[in-house]
Amino acid sequence: MQYNPQKVEKKIQKLWEKEKIWKVNLSKPKKPYYNLMMFPYPSAEGLHVGNVYAFTGSDIHGRFKRMQGYDVFEPMGFDAFGIHSENFAIKQGIHPSILIKRNVNNFRRQLKRMGAIFAWENEVDTTHPSYYKWTQWLFLQLYKAGLAYRAKAPVDWCPSCKTVLANEQVINGKCERCDTEVIQKEMEQWFFGITKYADKLLKNLEWIDWSERTKIAQRNWIGKSEGLIEKWKVGGLNLTLETFTTWPHTTYGATFLAIAPEHPIIEKLIKGTKVEEGARKFIEGVRREKLKDTASIERKKKGFFVGWNAMNFLTGEEIPIYIANFVVMGYGTGIIKGAPAHDQRDFEFAKQYKLPIILVVRPKGNNLTVDKLKEAYIGPGVMTEATGKFAGMSDNKARNAVAEHSIELKHAKKVVQYHLRDWLISRQRYWGPPIPIIYCKECGTVPVPEKDLPVKLPYVKDFRPRGKGVSPLASVPSFVKTKCPKCKREAERETDVSDTFLDSAWYFLRYPSSGDVKKPFDRRLTKKWLPVDMYIGGQEHAVLHLLYSRFTTMVLHKLGYIDFEEPFKKFRAHGLLTKGGAKMSKSRGNVVNPDEYFDKYGADTVRMYLMFLGPLSEAGDWSDQGIVGIRRFLNRLWEYAETFSKKPKTKNDELEQIRHKTIKKVTLDLENLRYNTAIAALMEYLNAISAKDSVLKKDLNTLLILLSPFAPYIGEELWGRLKNQGSIHNQKWPEYDSFLVKDVQSRLVLQVNGKVRDVVEVSPDITESEAKQLALDSEKIKKWVGGKKPKRVVVVQGRLVNIVV
RNA sequence: CGACGAGUGGCGGAAUGGUUUACGCAACGGACUUAAAAUCCGUGACUCGCAAGAGUUUGUGGGUUCGAGUCCCACCUCGUCGACCA
Numbered sequence: 055m056q057y058n059p060q061k062v063e064k065k066i067q068k069l070w071e072k073e074k075i076w077k078v079n080l081s082k083p084k085k086p087y088y089n090l091m092m093f094p095y096p097s098a099e100g101l102h103v104g105n106v107y108a109f110t111g112s113d114i115h116g117r118f119k120r121m122q123g124y125d126v127f128e129p130m131g132f133d134a135f136g137i138h139s140e141n142f143a144i145k146q147g148i149h150p151s152i153l154i155k156r157n158v159n160n161f162r163r164q165l166k167r168m169g170a171i172f173a174w175e176n177e178v179d180t181t182h183p184s185y186y187k188w189t190q191w192l193f194l195q196l197y198k199a200g201l202a203y204r205a206k207a208p209v210d211w212c213p214s215c216k217t218v219l220a221n222e223q224v225i226n227g228k229c230e231r232c233d234t235e236v237i238q239k240e241m242e243q244w245f246f247g248i249t250k251y252a253d254k255l256l257k258n259l260e261w262i263d264w265s266e267r268t269k270i271a272q273r274n275w276i277g278k279s280e281g282l283i284e285k286w287k288v289g290g291l292n293l294t295l296e297t298f299t300t301w302p303h304t305t306y307g308a309t310f311l312a313i314a315p316e317h318p319i320i321e322k323l324i325k326g327t328k329v330e331e332g333a334r335k336f337i338e339g340v341r342r343e344k345l346k347d348t349a350s351i352e353r354k355k356k357g358f359f360v361g362w363n364a365m366n367f368l369t370g371e372e373i374p375i376y377i378a379n380f381v382v383m384g385y386g387t388g389i390i391k392g393a394p395a396h397d398q399r400d401f402e403f404a405k406q407y408k409l410p411i412i413l414v415v416r417p418k419g420n421n422l423t424v425d426k427l428k429e430a431y432i433g434p435g436v437m438t439e440a441t442g443k444f445a446g447m448s449d450n451k452a453r454n455a456v457a458e459h460s461i462e463l464k465h466a467k468k469v470v471q472y473h474l475r476d477w478l479i480s481r482q483r484y485w486g487p488p489i490p491i492i493y494c495k496e497c498g499t500v501p502v503p504e505k506d507l508p509v510k511l512p513y514v515k516d517f518r519p520r521g522k523g524v525s526p527l528a529s530v531p532s533f534v535k536t537k538c539p540k541c542k543r544e545a546e547r548e549t550d551v552s553d554t555f556l557d558s559a560w561y562f563l564r565y566p567s568s569g570d571v572k573k574p575f576d577r578r579l580t581k582k583w584l585p586v587d588m589y590i591g592g593q594e595h596a597v598l599h600l601l602y603s604r605f606t607t608m609v610l611h612k613l614g615y616i617d618f619e620e621p622f623k624k625f626r627a628h629g630l631l632t633k634g635g636a637k638m639s640k641s642r643g644n645v646v647n648p649d650e651y652f653d654k655y656g657a658d659t660v661r662m663y664l665m666f667l668g669p670l671s672e673a674g675d676w677s678d679q680g681i682v683g684i685r686r687f688l689n690r691l692w693e694y695a696e697t698f699s700k701k702p703k704t705k706n707d708e709l710e711q712i713r714h715k716t717i718k719k720v721t722l723d724l725e726n727l728r729y730n731t732a733i734a735a736l737m738e739y740l741n742a743i744s745a746k747d748s749v750l751k752k753d754l755n756t757l758l759i760l761l762s763p764f765a766p767y768i769g770e771e772l773w774g775r776l777k778n779q780g781s782i783h784n785q786k787w788p789e790y791d792s793f794l795v796k797d798v799q800s801r802l803v804l805q806v807n808g809k810v811r812d813v814v815e816v817s818p819d820i821t822e823s824e825a826k827q828l829a830l831d832s833e834k835i836k837k838w839v840g841g842k843k844p845k846r847v848v849v850v851q852g853r854l855v856n857i858v859v
Numbered sequence: 860c861g862a863c864g865a866g867u868g869g870c871g872g873a874a875u876g877g878u879u880u881a882c883g884c885a886a887c888g889g890a891c892u893u894a895a896a897a898u899c900c901g902u903g904a905c906u907c908g909c910a911a912g913a914g915u916u917u918g919u920g921g922g923u924u925c926g927a928g929u930c931c932c933a934c935c936u937c938g939u940c941g942a943c944c945a
Contacts, residue, residue: 267863267864270862270863271862271863271940274863274941277944279944279945281945298945300944301945355943379943380943381945382944384944385944385945386945391945392945393945397945398943399943399945400945471944473944593939593940594939596940597940597941629939630938630939632938635938636938637938637939666883667871668872669872672864672872675871677870677884679870679871679884680871680883680884680885681884682884683882683884686898689897689898693898730873730882731873731881733883734881735882736882737882737883738881738882741882803877803878805878805925805926808924808925808926809926810878813878845925846925847925848877848925848926854878856877856926857925858925858926
């Protein structure tokens with residue numbers, strides 16, 4: 055019979071389902087191993103090869119661990135709330151609740167086809183009330199802990215779609231859907247105080263076992279910098295402006311202050327003054343310009359003098375206060391001191407407005423002066439005569455010394471600044487879990503009592519965003535009108551829903567307890583299974599999802615619900631699968647649907663092909679080019695196994711060694727997620743087996759076992775055809791004999807002056823002097839040495855001799 | 860502009876500081892076939908040479924080393940992410 059993947063896969067799937075082969079005893083595991091992968095968002099297009107790539111990489115790991123004797127829990131679920139689904143639903147004119155059900159079913163079908171060991175009994179769907187009840191519960195815990203608060207914040211607004219957009223929906227300052235320029239609006243929003251955990255989030259990175267580049271990305275995102283808040287008195291007003299700096303010593307050269315156009319303090323400076331109108335015009339102009347080209351940093355530096363001066367507390371000079379287009383509201387205090395000689399932006403600004411430039415640091419042994427300055431000097435050096443008693447000190451020392459001085463003057467304090475901002479979780483949208491808050495005229499903001507959860511998302515026929523900056527839920531009176539839980543009087547519900555990232559920030563806690571209706575997660579089960587042993591996922595979630603998950607875990611730990619601080623013991627980022635060298639995306643039209651390839655080649659081939667492209671951490675480029683190579687390999691294996699019973703069976707020492715070497719290679723490669731080279735080793739092993747006239751059944755069985763994590767269907771089928779008992783997936787992972795793995799013969803490379811001149815076969819245990827002698831005796835070497843006396847002979851045990859003449 | 864990653868045959872990629880190109884794809888030659896597909900066997904960078912052989916070659920240029928694809932410095936190109944972060 056010929057290898058027919060469709061038939062084999064169908065048959066084996068039935069077998070697995072009937073025998074419930076992947077079932078783990080969640081309450082009584084012997085060696086629990088939680089193997090997690092990032093659950094997909096079930097798009098209407100269906101499973102993406104990128105998903106298949108990631109899940110295969112993770113599933114191979116799970117299967118490998120399972121065969122090593124672990125009780126592997128490998129759950130799967132659907133991250134189905136969110137703006138993506140909602141937008142698609144709007145486009146299609148189908149209600150998201152219907153659409154999502156359909157998509158989920160399609161995804162489940164495709165995922166089953168992939169042949170992974172998913173624990174479907176523990177499937178999770180974030181849009182189901184039994185799930186989001188606990189997402190709301192989580193919100194309440196954060197609220198109680200003082201970590202959820204409401205504040206005014208600028209949001210992106212699309213005037214054409216009349217809706218608030220998520221940050222991810224704003225592409226180059228334009229609406230993702232209609233290409234209209236977005237504008238900023240100030241609105242009341244709910245935030246989570248993630249910045250309170252900035253330090254812990256940073257510190258724990260030191261010990262968690264994660265891909266280095268993911269840790270670097272988080273470190274950069276958290277962006278800790280230590281510096282100084284400096285205070286500047288505004289002359290003529292009872293007002294102090296605060297700036298943040300990491301270069302306190304350049305304050306001697308500060309010749310202006312600049313405020314971000316969005317800064318609320320501007321009101322106090324301009325209200326009722328004769329520049330008020332001009333200032334407002336300027337701010338409006340900047341806003342408009344920003345919308346035009348958010349991507350450009352070449353934008354001309356522009357400012358508006360507010361009519362007030364501040365005093366430089368180090369020099370006593372009066373310096374002007376500007377509103378400036380290049381100052382960012384979201385970082386530091388939103389106000390900066392301008393030290394033009396030592397910051398390129400400040401330099402350009404000063405030139406533009408003919409402000410004084412004072413040199414504070416000069417390169418050592420150089421007589422640099424201001425008039426020679428073509429651009430800001432940011433290199434090291436010594437303090438100049440402009441810095442009073444600090445003149446002559448190195449800039450490095452002066453940094454601290456001047457800071458201390460400013461602190462003594464009571465004009466500064468040390469602060470730690472983070473790039474990380476609090477997590478904005480409000481969405482004025484429909485498709486998400488309602489935020490469980492009630493507003494009462496008497497009692498104010500009241501959280502929904504836990505016993506009243508879930509706050510069900512009502513069915514709204516017209517679920518499109520409304521355009522007044524409120525969620526569609528606001529137009530459902532039966533939802534909005536409620537009773538205050540405290541005073542029982544008329545009250546109104548919060549109509550915003552929460553960010554999708556909140557759904558995924560705790561799903562790993564839900565999986566083991568997915569059926570529990572009384573609590574979000576069972577303490578006993580959680581203790582057994584968490585934290586997650588291995589999490590494999592995309593680098594694109596390096597900051598958002600992974601950071602949020604760590605944050606919620608830390609909070610739950612602090613509140614005493616769980617006894618660990620970090621959710622994922624091990625995290626490995628896989629690479630990005632591209633097509634034609636570019637990221638697959640709907641807009642590029644280069645998304646590959648795996649169904650076609652499942653049909654044509656079979657799931658085993660698709661799995662192996664994807665893994666063969668390159669190391670999991672690097673991914674690769676999808677093309678149909680090489681996929682036949684894998685299919686041919688599986689065909690050859692099939693054919694070989696079919697005729698195997700007729701072949702003579704005798705032990706072969708050489709093959710036995712190859713077997714042990716292959717076990718070693720594949721085992722190590724699996725441990726390091728180097729699946730591409732493991733597959734190469736399996737191919738070499740099959741080549742070696744088929745070259746022999748006589749092979750033991752053990753040789754072939756070993757190949758099947760080693761192959762089975764990669765190609766589970768054909769592995770199972772051939773295992774049965776060879777009349778082996780039970781499922782191949784219940785076999786023990788083979789071990790290698792470290793004695794047998796050793797080579798009897800090894801190649802000794804002989805070099806003269808670093809160039810290879812001869813290669814000889816030797817025993818790997820050859821001594822240094824033997825190797826040296828062998829090299830000197832070689833005719834080829836003699837020719838190159840030419841009778842000269844070697845200056846030096848380098849010997850690498852059993853590998854190489856290099857003669858230097 | 861910045862952070863991170865990557866540049867090795869025609870292509871995807873192998874390679875504890877020690878024979879560059881494992882494994883696979885494509886190509887070419889052959890076998891089988893009426894023929895094709897499939898399958899099997901074989902060939903494999905460049906330059907010089909009839910050959911034996913010699914030389915060159917891991918984006919570019921330097922450096923460290925007996926020896927560099929691998930380590931260090933500078934530059935170029937591509938990819939991902941972030942945008943004036945004081």
